[in-house]
Amino acid sequence: MSLILLQILNGLQYGLLLFLAASGLTLVFGILGIINLAHGAFYMLGAYAALTLTARLGDIFLALAAGIPLAFAFGAAIEWLFIRHLYKRDHLQQVLLTFALILVFNEIQQTVWGNYPLSIPMPSYLSSSISLTADLGYPVYRLALMAICIVLALVMMFVIQNTRAGRLIRAAESNPEMVEALGFDSRILFRIVFATGAALAAAAGILAAPVESAYPGIGDRVLIISFVVVVIGGIGSIRGAFLGSLLIGLADAFGKVFVPKFSSVLIYALMALVLVLRPSGLFGRQ
């Protein structure tokens, strides 16, 4: 019985972390219509930035505070340099350009940080583990991570649903010309959305870094699973990404222990099932 409770906890924890990574992707994909393959690379850069920033600032949360604006500025710069030329073009060109960005970012990572796996220290006040059962501890940092992810999810949903900025973003998504006609510069709006997506990916990378460590290719895995989340949740839907992440987290945790033979296909089977029942995802619009 306690194993089942533990797996629920593990699944929720993994799912919440996934949400953080996938939410930025769903925003960029849903609102800008951009297939951003470099999303995982932003996550990777976040993890490595966490390494450098914690070394400078001494604490992962200070690194987060410094990293988010940095990632936002970086994302805005990438949008201005490259992405803005893609809005009117087809997906193939988006895929090509953002794939090229992956190569460039990976090369930067290799040059700056090297190829050996590197560890990012947890803050000392969160580095202990509490005992869940007689034989098993649970790192306090992971619990803190869950709380942070929940808060961020609530903030994002609130901003999108209930604020003027959120309404503008939703309006720009469905009818950019009309938003322009009303006097808003949709180019600025799009830049903000893309930069927010990059910042979210980097934030996920920074927060996860103390448990995930930083190593080459760390972003690739995140990219693929984030796409699965986006497809399950419905493109552009924050709520969908939230639910999709939790579903995948739980499926993964239970799959590995109770049906290990099928654990590798389980999340994809889940995705296929959702696509059959609701082709546009759980919260996707037709």
Next chain:
Amino acid sequence: MIDRRRIITLAGAAGATSLAAPFVRPSWAQANTLKVGLLLPYSGTYAPLGEAINRAMELYVKQQGGKLAGREIVFAKVDDESEPAKATENTTKLISGEKVDILTGTVHSGVAMAMAKMAKEDGLPTLITNAGVEAITRGACAPNIFRTSFGNSQVGEATGLAMLKAGVKNVVTVTWKYAAGEESVAGFKKSFTAGGGKIIKDITLPFPDVEFQSILAEVGSLKPDAVYSFFAGGGALKFIKDYAGAKLNEKIPLWGPGFLTDGVEKAAGPAGDGVKTALHYVESLDNPENKKFAADFSAAYGKAPDVYAVQGWDAMQLLRIGLEAAGGDTKKRPEMFAAMSKASFPSPRGPFKLGTSHNPIQNFYLRELRGGENKYLGIAAEMLADDTTGCKLA
């Protein structure tokens, strides 16, 4: 990834042209060079391993004055990206494109299998510098293919022997569900169960999944004496840290083949303290070859050598023996291969010789990670040979 390889090739070509252009060499000098092909991961997760192998090979040749058996050595490098799907294409680049005289590589077992298959058909002298996939020195062995690293099950077997010696009785195994992991676990089981040990459960994860929390909960509930785990690189680092985070290390010692800790000793920090592994090398090994090798390597690259560097180093030692027996003429393959098969020399890892299937017979050492360093604890298995099932050489 299409373009990276091309860029490396182009850069290499550009470099070669700019070097060669000012002084066009006389033709006899051209004939005197011997081209050694390196198929290695220069990008991606395994890049540090490829770099270590590459560096040790270059260092060896440099110390020999750039020549082996009177032939000037030039290297042709191709980044294999650890991508099995591109392995045939990349190997072709070296064999047909660069027309190498000697083929060496690589880290990833899937890539190495494709490379070995082509090498077997071609008959080119070939040195496997890391990949431990069993088939290369079993069913798919060949007179022209030599391995200077290890067999996956060989390292597992040695670890099993060390665990028996330590009094471990009941074990849970954890690994990725892919060839290297499964072969490693099979080797471990072979020696461990033969010595009376019991396997409680084999847990596998899809490769390269690193979400370990759920299986750690399962390990805790199974209460084994110890865990045998095969992971490498970033996955290994995360496993060690998650294992300690779940407080499992306090009651259930973590064991594995040396790949579990190699390259992540420092990064693991206190979480890695007490992890015991067996491997055919440890940096602090006390023999004259290792002392010199470690000092020279550190002087050249500002970094201590690792097991991968030793494997690259010994590949060049073995090549030199073969070339000298053939008077530097790689066309004299029978003489070359006979000398290489019988080769026996002191390596930084201890005595080195090859078994009938061309896999090293070597010592395995028990190490314990402590304070960011693998400490030498003793010999886990002396001059252990790998199984040669299915190989019809010798």
